Amino acid sequence: MTTTTPSRSAGIGRVLIAVYALLALAATGRSVFQLLDDFDKAPVAYSLSALAAVVYIVATIALIAPGPAWYRVAWITISFELLGVLVVGLLSIFDPVLFPAKTVWSGFGAGYGYVPLVLPLLGMLWLYRRRPRAVVADDAALARSTGV
Known part of the structure; x- marks a missing residue:
């Protein structure tokens, strides 16, 4: 028995991937500017922005690339x-001293229209709907496994 994964880049998946790519670009630009310009002011916040950028880049690639891995x-x-x-959203609200500067995830992504909060929920829903399914190699294997 083998598994097959339905394409994650078909239909509405293309829109999801485009939003991830756009967020990856925006988060990367923001974090590079923050790290180069004001790192001393908020090293934790700006490092988290860079981490968010990496996460969005890898997520974008993973949504495009085929296969179970x-x-x-x-x-x-x-x-x-x-x-x-x-x-980060909770900490930035309840302990703002930790985040003297905004990150991509501060205030649950308020600076990005809450897209960082909604996007992973949509992404998980899409991944669940596109989960790998077991595929029987041929009719003979199906007959042997069902006893027919």
Whole structure:
């Protein structure tokens, strides 16, 4: 028995990938500017922005690339993204001293129209709907496995 993964880059998946790519570009640009210009002011916040950029880049690639290994990478990065948005979002609200400057995930992604909060939820839903399915190699194997 083998597994097959439905294409993650078909249909609405293309829109999801485009939004991830756009967010990867925006987060990368923001973090590079922050790291080069004001790193001393908020090293934790700016390092988290750089981490978010890397997560968005890897998630974008994982959503595009075929195969079960990339499917797992997509789940890992998108889950990490959601965890990051929730943790940084809560910390930036309840302990703003930790984040004297805004990050991509501050305030649950408020600076990006809350897209960083909604995107991983949509990504997880899309991945679930595109999960690998077992495929029987041929009719003979199916007959042997069912006893027919």
